[in-house]
Amino acid sequence: MRLLTHNMLSSNIKGVVNGFPLRIEAEKVAEKTVEMNGEFLKKMFEKVDWKAFVDASRAMGYTELPEDADSSMLDSDEFLNRFHHALLELHLEEGALVCPETGRRFPVSKGIPNMLLHEDETLKVVAVKFTFFLLTHVVSFGWAVLG
Amino acid sequence: MIQNLGRKNENESLNQSPEKMKLKQLEGLLGGLQQFPQPKVELEQYPTGPHIASRMLFTAENSFGDVSDKVVADFGCGCGALGVAAALLSAEHVLSIDIDPESLEIASINAEELELDMDFIHSNVLDLGWRGPIVDTVIMNPPFGTRKIGADLDFLSVALKVASQAVYSLHKTSTRDHVKRTALRDFNASSAEAICELRFDVPKMYKFHKKKEVDIAVDLWRFVPARHQRST
Numbered sequence: 001m002r003l004l005t006h007n008m009l010s011s012n013i014k015g016v017v018n019g020f021p022l023r024i025e026a027e028k029v030a031e032k033t034v035e036m037n038g039e040f041l042k043k044m045f046e047k048v049d050w051k052a053f054v055d056a057s058r059a060m061g062y063t064e065l066p067e068d069a070d071s072s073m074l075d076s077d078e079f080l081n082r083f084h085h086a087l088l089e090l091h092l093e094e095g096a097l098v099c100p101e102t103g104r105r106f107p108v109s110k111g112i113p114n115m116l117l118h119e120d121e122t123l124k125v126v127a128v129k130f131t132f133f134l135l136t137h138v139v140s141f142g143w144a145v146l147g
Numbered sequence: 148m149i150q151n152l153g154r155k156n157e158n159e160s161l162n163q164s165p166e167k168m169k170l171k172q173l174e175g176l177l178g179g180l181q182q183f184p185q186p187k188v189e190l191e192q193y194p195t196g197p198h199i200a201s202r203m204l205f206t207a208e209n210s211f212g213d214v215s216d217k218v219v220a221d222f223g224c225g226c227g228a229l230g231v232a233a234a235l236l237s238a239e240h241v242l243s244i245d246i247d248p249e250s251l252e253i254a255s256i257n258a259e260e261l262e263l264d265m266d267f268i269h270s271n272v273l274d275l276g277w278r279g280p281i282v283d284t285v286i287m288n289p290p291f292g293t294r295k296i297g298a299d300l301d302f303l304s305v306a307l308k309v310a311s312q313a314v315y316s317l318h319k320t321s322t323r324d325h326v327k328r329t330a331l332r333d334f335n336a337s338s339a340e341a342i343c344e345l346r347f348d349v350p351k352m353y354k355f356h357k358k359k360e361v362d363i364a365v366d367l368w369r370f371v372p373a374r375h376q377r378s379t
Contacts, residue, residue, distance in 0.1 A: 010276035012274055034264055
């Protein structure tokens with residue numbers, strides 16, 4: 001998983017208000033070279049959450065990105081190279097993504113994060129349970145009152 | 148096997164830019180991909196064959212410019228054909244999502260064999276949390292909803308929230324009016340266009356299939372999400 005993917009994911013556990021950014025626990029990081037695309041980087045710069053991106057790159061062991069950045073830096077080749085490297089060439093191979101609010105770990109194995117939610121973590125189940133509650137309790141309450 | 152609904156013949160665009168990958172080349176590369184060894188009926192796992200996958204992504208790129216240099220997400224990727232096709236057509240970043248770990252393993256092998264850098268996530272498409280309008284284009288061959296009614300429209304609802312530029316999807320031709328109405332009325336799409344009708348060959352994969360092979364007529368759709376609509 002590359003850091004561009006990390007920057008667009010958030011924890012979606014039921015009840016979590018701010019699930020972004022997921023904290024990275026890196027056990028194994030790989031580097032794979034890809035060709036640089038300056039236009040793409042400029043477009044992404046507008047969309048990436050910079051603070052989350054810098055923190056993520058540091059968790060991956062890469063410390064060359066500045067704490068703060070503004071679009072004037074895109075004129076510097078050195079900056080573009082670093083941005084490119086951190087965004088698209090670093091891969092989290094083994095480790096975990098951790099929900100910032102609940103501490104729930106989503107393991108990453110062979111580069112693939114497992115974001116599957118347990119049954120009691122999804123909103124859908126809550127809705128189903130609520131309907132079930134209404135049907136059983138309210139209806140039986142009604143019966144009791146009427147009876 | 149392909150019927151165009153008023154759009155220009157795909158072959159016309161073949162000669163436009165010689166450096167670009169040709170449809171036949173793309174179809175050929177996709178023909179070498181591994182498929183599901185044991186498809187799971189509850190997930191409606193039908194492989195997206197090279198014929199359909201190549202035409203879908205070729206159209207997205209050559210008629211609309213929605214693939215090259217873009218961030219593309221493949222919802223319910225199965226063995227990865229659509230995402231691989233996007234990566235072959237120079238998508239800058241491809242993110243493929245599936246609920247089934249065995250499919251993801253095959254999909255990542257398929258990507259590796261073609262030396263493509265793609266990201267994969269093991270998740271239910273309907274449960275994943277997203278931040279920001281980073282994904283440009285969503286491509287998908289959703290479950291058609293024959294086992295679980297409305298499954299394809301659940302996928303479409305999420306896709307139209309995640310994509311900022313376009314969604315390409317396949318839906319049964321028999322549901323064309325319903326798909327269009329739902330996308331425009333309930334999912335905030337600013338346009339919903341059935342681009343062409345394709346034949347989905349479903350070989351006899353499951354025990355409940357009585358015939359040796361069935362053809363399902365499906366439409367290739369292009370949806371544009373309303374909120375993020377921008378000129379390109």
